[in-house]
Structures are given as C-alpha cells and as structure tokens.
Amino acid sequence: MAHPEMQPHCRNSSSFSCKILLACTQALQNLLELLKSQPRYGDPVHVMDHFLHSMFSLLALMCFGDKLEENQIKDTMTALRRVLMSFAPTSLLNICPTFTRIIFRKQWEELLQARELLEDVLIPLIRQRKKLKEEKLSKGQQEQHKDGYILSYVDTLLDLQLSEKKGNLDEKEIVDLCSEFLNGGTDSTSTALQWIMANLVKYPHIQEKLFLEIKEVMGDSEDMIKEDDLQKMSYLKAVVLERLRRHSLGKFSFPHAVLEDVVLDGYVVPKNGTVNFMIGQMAMDPKVWENPMAFVPERFLINDGKVFDITGSGEIKMMPFGAGRRICPGLGLAMLNLEYFVANLVWFFEWKIVDRVDVDLEEKHEFTVVMKNPLLAHVCPRLTRI
Numbered sequence: 001m002a003h004p005e006m007q008p009h010c011r012n013s014s015s016f017s018c019k020i021l022l023a024c025t026q027a028l029q030n031l032l033e034l035l036k037s038q039p040r041y042g043d044p045v046h047v048m049d050h051f052l053h054s055m056f057s058l059l060a061l062m063c064f065g066d067k068l069e070e071n072q073i074k075d076t077m078t079a080l081r082r083v084l085m086s087f088a089p090t091s092l093l094n095i096c097p098t099f100t101r102i103i104f105r106k107q108w109e110e111l112l113q114a115r116e117l118l119e120d121v122l123i124p125l126i127r128q129r130k131k132l133k134e135e136k137l138s139k140g141q142q143e144q145h146k147d148g149y150i151l152s153y154v155d156t157l158l159d160l161q162l163s164e165k166k167g168n169l170d171e172k173e174i175v176d177l178c179s180e181f182l183n184g185g186t187d188s189t190s191t192a193l194q195w196i197m198a199n200l201v202k203y204p205h206i207q208e209k210l211f212l213e214i215k216e217v218m219g220d221s222e223d224m225i226k227e228d229d230l231q232k233m234s235y236l237k238a239v240v241l242e243r244l245r246r247h248s249l250g251k252f253s254f255p256h257a258v259l260e261d262v263v264l265d266g267y268v269v270p271k272n273g274t275v276n277f278m279i280g281q282m283a284m285d286p287k288v289w290e291n292p293m294a295f296v297p298e299r300f301l302i303n304d305g306k307v308f309d310i311t312g313s314g315e316i317k318m319m320p321f322g323a324g325r326r327i328c329p330g331l332g333l334a335m336l337n338l339e340y341f342v343a344n345l346v347w348f349f350e351w352k353i354v355d356r357v358d359v360d361l362e363e364k365h366e367f368t369v370v371m372k373n374p375l376l377a378h379v380c381p382r383l384t385r386i
Ligand code: HEM
Pocket: 001, 002, 003, 010, 059, 180, 181, 182, 184, 185, 186, 188, 189, 192, 249, 253, 254, 255, 279, 319, 320, 321, 322, 323, 326, 327, 328, 329, 330, 331, 333, 334
C-alpha cells in the first residue's frame, strides 16, 4: 500500500502537469481511431482489451512522462499482471510468513520471479527518467518545461524525502510505488468503463438520454468533448455514479486496522484489530437505496443540483473509493477519466447489442469485480469526423 506521505503526490495528480489532459486526449483519440478502424467495419467489438490498453498507456505516460513504445507497454502490462496473479494465492503468507513461506514454497518462488521480472522492466524506465531529469536540471530551471516536458509521477518520487528515512527512495521502493500506481489505476478504471458501456448497451433509453444531454451542450460541433463541457453534463455524472454504486470495484475495501481499542456500535474492536468495510453491500442496502438492483442514474439527480458526495465527509451512503485518510488517491483522476471517456464514446459512437443477444451483467471476482462475459458490442460511428 502507498505510504501516507507519498499519497499527496498521487492524490494531487492534477498537479503533475496541466498536460495530463493532453495525455487523456491522446489516449482517447487513439481509442476512437481504433474503434473506427476495426478490421471489418461493423463487426462486433470486444472492447475490454482496448479499454485496458488505453488506460494503461495513459497511466504509463503520467508515471514516466513519456509515451512508451508498444513493446514496452506489452512487457510492463505482462509483468504487472504476473505479480498481481502470483500475489493473490500468496497473500496468506502475511499471516505467519516464516511458516507459510515453507508451505507455499512454489507460490512464493513464483512471486519472487514475477517481482524480478517487474524490476527488470521498470528499473530501466526509472533510470531513463532520472537521467533526463538530471540533464534538464543541469540546463537550468527555464529549460525544464521546454520541449513538452511532462512532470511525471516518477519525477515526484525521485524528489520525495520521507521523514523517517534519511535520503530519497531507492529504486525498489520506486518500483513498488509505480506498480501500485499502474495496477491501482488500470484495472479499476477500465473495468468501470466496461461496466458503464455495458449498461448503456443494455439500456438504450439511458444511452439516448445521455446522448441528448451531450448534444445539448455540444450543439452542431463535431469536436471532441472537453473538460469544461463535462461540467455541464449532470446526467453523465449520474451515470458514472450509478455504475460505482451498482457494480462496486470489490466486495471490500483494503483491510484497515485500529491503532487503539475502539467501541463501534456497542462492539469493541481491539487495538490492531483488522476492520473490513463491505463497500459492495453498503451500496446495495435496500434501506438506503430504493430498488438497489436496478440501474437508475436518475437517483443521483435529485440533489437540487448539488454534487453527490462520494468522499464520505458528510453521511456515508456508499463509499466506492473508500473514505477517510486512506481514501483512494486516484479518485479525482478516475472520475475525470470516466466522465471524459464515456461522454466521448457516446458522442462519437452509438453502442448496440449484437445479434439481439442481451448483455449479460453477471459478475466474476478477479482482482476487481469484472463482467463474467466481457462486453461485445456493435460500435457504430455517429459523426463523420473523428
Ligand atoms: C473507478 C476507479 C477506481 C476505484 C473504484 C478505486 C477504488 C479504490 C478503493 C476502494 C481503494 C481502497 C481504499 C481504502 O482502503 O479504504 C483504493 C485504493 C487505492 N487506489 Fe483506487 N480506485 C480507482 C482508481 C484509481 C486510480 C486511477 C488510481 C491511480 C492512478 C488509484 C490508486 C489507488 C491507490 C494507490 C490505492 C491505495 C491507497 C492506500 O494504500 O492508501 N485508484 N482505490
């Protein structure tokens, strides 16, 4: 997990650079072009791989400040996935490491190998960035922001000094934080995007309502929707929020621990006791949400124009990003990305079911809660210019 002192760097991601939006635009543009140029126009598209690739390229650009080559993207994605997959069965190792490492020796070895591979892939990228940063520094402050230099997540980590540690982070610590940034952001956002588009395919009336809202803001323009335009689209926000409620990222947030004995609703949680928040159940509580199984974005429109609070700073009706000190540091970025991508995907394409086969919204538990049968859709261009 991210060190709390590192979190502001991840949380405040908009301060990396105003060029993040440019990066989002590039990632979106690539996705739109990819969807337009399917090998056989009109064929149904398995969209998840495209979503994963787009989100990963965007986060990699934010992480390392440069667009990665296609082979670097492939290698990094493979290495990260391998660590993630080998980590799952070995998470029991944390219970009593000396003992469980013997019992789960094979899995432990697999995890170490996966970790080595990850270092082989990420360390050269970190070193390359360090070299570039030093070169820019030696040229002076003014030169630093020339040539489209994007202040990256790695740059902030290279500068970071933790109070309990003398000096900067070492390379392995930076690898940990980069992999957390890339893993934390890629699956969560692309899965969310897939769930939203699946609901828009399944319920064409919601897609139509969203399209009409976009049309009202964009008029006859054929341009891509920009961040400023998003502020005028309340139904779009409602659609994104409804997905976060209806298809939670996971059943639980990460485990938390209490630092001292705490009495909660008459129960004592002892010092160091683990607390798990059932974020999935919370968002489906029929005492709080009317007809919780239904996908109804309108439930988020009743707030007299007020923005629904998902940070849990007032009452907590749902907490898809967690709450409090360890709330997801990528919240702002994730919401921006989701609104930006969904709006443009609906603005440029009409999304339709394939061969009258209904979309199956059954869930499957992987690293996040994913669609058991990934979305397959007809993606038909609405506008001539992309
Ligand atoms: C729809 C998208 C996302 C959802 C639903 C989501 C949800 C969550 C949740 C529930 C947690 C656990 C919070 C807790 O322990 O209470 C978390 C943690 C985290 N998320 Fe996200 N997240 C999303 C996107 C992102 C993005 C885009 C990034 C980074 C670019 C990110 C980075 C992280 C990190 C680093 C943590 C660990 C924080 C810590 O250890 O304190 N997430 N996220």
